[in-house]
Amino acid sequence: MLDYPCFNSGNLILKMIKMSNVSDFTSNKFTDEEKRRFDRQFRLPGWKQETLKKSTVLIVGIGGLGVEVAKNLAMVGVGKLILVDLDTVEYSNLNRQVLFIGAPEGVSKAEFAAKRLREMNPFISVKAYSCALQNLPPHLYHEADLYIAGLDSIEARSELNRRAIHNHRPLIDAGTAAYNGHVYCVFPFSNACLECDPLTEREQDQLGACTLVGVPRKPAHCILKGQLQFEQDHGRPVDIMKPKEISTVREYANTLLKAYFPGSQPFSPDQVIQIVDNHEATVITINCVMASLQSQEAVKILHHIHTPKDQKKLGSLQLNYVIYNGLTGKFYEMEKPRNPDCTMCGNTRAPLYRIKVKPKFLLKKIITKLAQEKKYQIDPEFPPSIFRIDSSEVNEIDWNSSLSEAKLRDYETILVTGLDDGTQIYLTLKFM
Amino acid sequence: MIETDNFSSVKSQPIMLFCIVKYSKMLPTKENEMECYSMSENEDFDELEIEEEEEETLETQMRTKVPSGTQITLFFRSTIGPGEKIEKLSVNPEMGVSELKETLGGIFGLSPQDFHISIGGRTLDNDDVLSNYDIENGLECLIIPVSTAGI
Numbered sequence: 001m002l003d004y005p006c007f008n009s010g011n012l013i014l015k016m017i018k019m020s021n022v023s024d025f026t027s028n029k030f031t032d033e034e035k036r037r038f039d040r041q042f043r044l045p046g047w048k049q050e051t052l053k054k055s056t057v058l059i060v061g062i063g064g065l066g067v068e069v070a071k072n073l074a075m076v077g078v079g080k081l082i083l084v085d086l087d088t089v090e091y092s093n094l095n096r097q098v099l100f101i102g103a104p105e106g107v108s109k110a111e112f113a114a115k116r117l118r119e120m121n122p123f124i125s126v127k128a129y130s131c132a133l134q135n136l137p138p139h140l141y142h143e144a145d146l147y148i149a150g151l152d153s154i155e156a157r158s159e160l161n162r163r164a165i166h167n168h169r170p171l172i173d174a175g176t177a178a179y180n181g182h183v184y185c186v187f188p189f190s191n192a193c194l195e196c197d198p199l200t201e202r203e204q205d206q207l208g209a210c211t212l213v214g215v216p217r218k219p220a221h222c223i224l225k226g227q228l229q230f231e232q233d234h235g236r237p238v239d240i241m242k243p244k245e246i247s248t249v250r251e252y253a254n255t256l257l258k259a260y261f262p263g264s265q266p267f268s269p270d271q272v273i274q275i276v277d278n279h280e281a282t283v284i285t286i287n288c289v290m291a292s293l294q295s296q297e298a299v300k301i302l303h304h305i306h307t308p309k310d311q312k313k314l315g316s317l318q319l320n321y322v323i324y325n326g327l328t329g330k331f332y333e334m335e336k337p338r339n340p341d342c343t344m345c346g347n348t349r350a351p352l353y354r355i356k357v358k359p360k361f362l363l364k365k366i367i368t369k370l371a372q373e374k375k376y377q378i379d380p381e382f383p384p385s386i387f388r389i390d391s392s393e394v395n396e397i398d399w400n401s402s403l404s405e406a407k408l409r410d411y412e413t414i415l416v417t418g419l420d421d422g423t424q425i426y427l428t429l430k431f432m
Numbered sequence: 433m434i435e436t437d438n439f440s441s442v443k444s445q446p447i448m449l450f451c452i453v454k455y456s457k458m459l460p461t462k463e464n465e466m467e468c469y470s471m472s473e474n475e476d477f478d479e480l481e482i483e484e485e486e487e488e489t490l491e492t493q494m495r496t497k498v499p500s501g502t503q504i505t506l507f508f509r510s511t512i513g514p515g516e517k518i519e520k521l522s523v524n525p526e527m528g529v530s531e532l533k534e535t536l537g538g539i540f541g542l543s544p545q546d547f548h549i550s551i552g553g554r555t556l557d558n559d560d561v562l563s564n565y566d567i568e569n570g571l572e573c574l575i576i577p578v579s580t581a582g583i
Binding site: 064152153154157175176177178180181182192197198218220280282321323325327328330332334335336337 | 511512513514515516545546550552553554555557574576577578579580581
């Protein structure tokens, strides 16, 4: 995707040197209106508006962080933005998500945001996808120069992290928790990825909380169990506007609390509501700090990606994990070490191959051919299993089908298991 | 392309340089693409091209093991809350992380599920013990927020 000039041609070298002296002021890539609009940016040392114009950024999650990042990158003139969000606008978003002011409740966040951004900057292209990031057409992950996460769950972050590793794209993650926030850019195979620090707590948390039989591991699980019991008894979720229903859950939770966490203070109705109607406390001031840091890193990374090797880059990249405390105004920085055993980017990860193929090719033949080239064993009696993973529904694909029959798309990655009695590989299919 | 001398290096210059070389390697270049394979018996495969990821290995980091039984002193700096606090604590290296979090929660006035402990950039796993991390006498550990919200 990146175009590098060929260094052995004298002609091109001359052209390049000339290029580096061409400023955005005299560029023929902009209309007069664009030049007037971006005039103050053109004056920034090291700034290259042309670079931003030819860049594509994928923003996943158009909420508190995503809205701000999308607004900033649209204003700054990033040529193409791809917005992804499954959610719709709610009134509770309006304390911080500026693009949705005036939006009718229930409208797609991605689509409404895209409309607003086109009004704000008509010189850019904005594409909206109202779907889960798992179901986004795979070629978009290839098309984008970098990904920005404005997500609210570990699971979604893991999924985006895998796409970043497999497509070799930087991922700028951020998150908030009340008055705190963090920003971290993953540069695949250069610094730690989001899977380098696996926490067993994550899986157990779900086990402990999401079953009625499991032992509550944290006091809060008692309330979640009360909620589950209510749903089972009534066949519908708890209505937090009805005090009687909250008190039913509360009684159940406090009985469990007494049994498993003796000595704990019983839950108040407020605590029950906060957990049953589970939403994070969040405010625009903290969101904006984190989103602005993400946006500025994005601008720098785009300059770095698109600047030829011998030319000076804009600034330097932040490889560390940055924490912000909005109550003290302090920033903290830490270097995250890579984990050699990381399942995504460590030494024992499943290898990834990119294959140029035609949609009519049979999976069986592609994989057999690859196995021959790469010296993998295939047992004819037990052929490998192939899994569709670029989708919210992971399922097995027939070994005998062709790519088009299996509805596999350009740049789709599949997981092949059962080579050499258990080896796994990833295959990215690049259509010719 | 990312150039070596323009990366920010905070502490460890050599590690940073190592990173950059890797990063420049990983970008798709012509050299990374493997030659075309042709398969005479099946013309379907005239244009099948296989491209492989750059081979790359990481050195396994050695963890410094503190002899069990001896108490060690650690400093904990909170990045959460209305005032930055540093507390000194003597702990047994075999102490469980969840137990340590309970203690620290009490000292800093935080609920254990609202923070993680970070040692040398690694987030401590609740089910692990302290000695599995790079700890040494006098080390400063960070109490960091569980900031997963973004919507």
